[in-house]
Amino acid sequence: MDLSRFKKAPKNLDFKELVIFENDNYMVINKPPFVPSLDERTADRSISILKLARETYGDVQLCHRLDKETSGALVIAKNPEAYRNLAMQFEHREVQKEYHAVVNGLHDFDSISVFLPIAPLKDGTAVRIDKAKGKMAETIFFTIRKYTRHTLVKCIPITGRMHQIRVHLQCLKAPIVCDP
Structure with missing residues (x-):
């Protein structure tokens, strides 16, 4: 069975449709599979979650990343203070990932x-x-x-x-x- 057609990023992603929670400091999105969290150095760099988020919301920062093939909840900070706060929680292993x-x-x-x-x-x-x-x-x-x-x-x-x-x-x- 050829599964290659399933391993491609969706075209024409509307970033706002990915948002499942948002407040003044953070947004949580449902990252689709086969879309990189960050810009890739080798492959087609036309799409990444960070790039889409910044095109839509300006200067935002990913608080963590998910592997390209992985789908799921991804937290994005809307300001530097919110980013530092959550980054410290990740660093001190206060965030449990499942x-x-x-x-x-x-x-x-x-x-x-x-x-x-x-x-x-x-x-x-x-x-x-x-x-x-x-x-x-x-x-x-x-x-x-x-x-x-x-x-x-x-x-x-x-x-x-x-x-x-x-x-x-x-x-x-x-x-x-x-x-x-």
């Missing part, structure tokens, strides 16, 4: 912790487990629901490495559905 993933196979994860070092490949497009050169990464997994051939998993990253959840699930022989 992700859900549909994985291949039937799995029973009851607070399964994966603690393995991750390093980027030389081209920077992917990561792998690398016990010699990698940076430590930890993720905790819980089974939410089993289906016929798939499992819905809650993923709690303790650290925040690129593609951490994806590579840790692969180590558990539970790759995310449709991942390469």
Whole structure:
């Protein structure tokens, strides 16, 4: 099955339609998959969440990022003080991130912790487990629901490495559905 048509950014995104919460200091958007959070250095740089946000709202700042392939809630600060406030909460690990993933196979994860070092490949497009050169990464997994051939998993990253959840699930022989 050719899945390449699903791995493209949506065209003509209306940024205001992505907003799910907004006040004087912050907005939360529902980031669609296959749209980078920040401008990319290598691929087509025509679209990013930061670029769209700044075109619509002026000088705003992403408080965190989501991997290009990931969809979900993304917090954007509307002023420098709001950004610093939330950035400090992230730095002091006062913000708990929770992700859900549909994985291949039937799995029973009851607070399964994966603690393995991750390093980027030389081209920077992917990561792998690398016990010699990698940076430590930890993720905790819980089974939410089993289906016929798939499992819905809650993923709690303790650290925040690129593609951490994806590579840790692969180590558990539970790759995310449709991942390469």
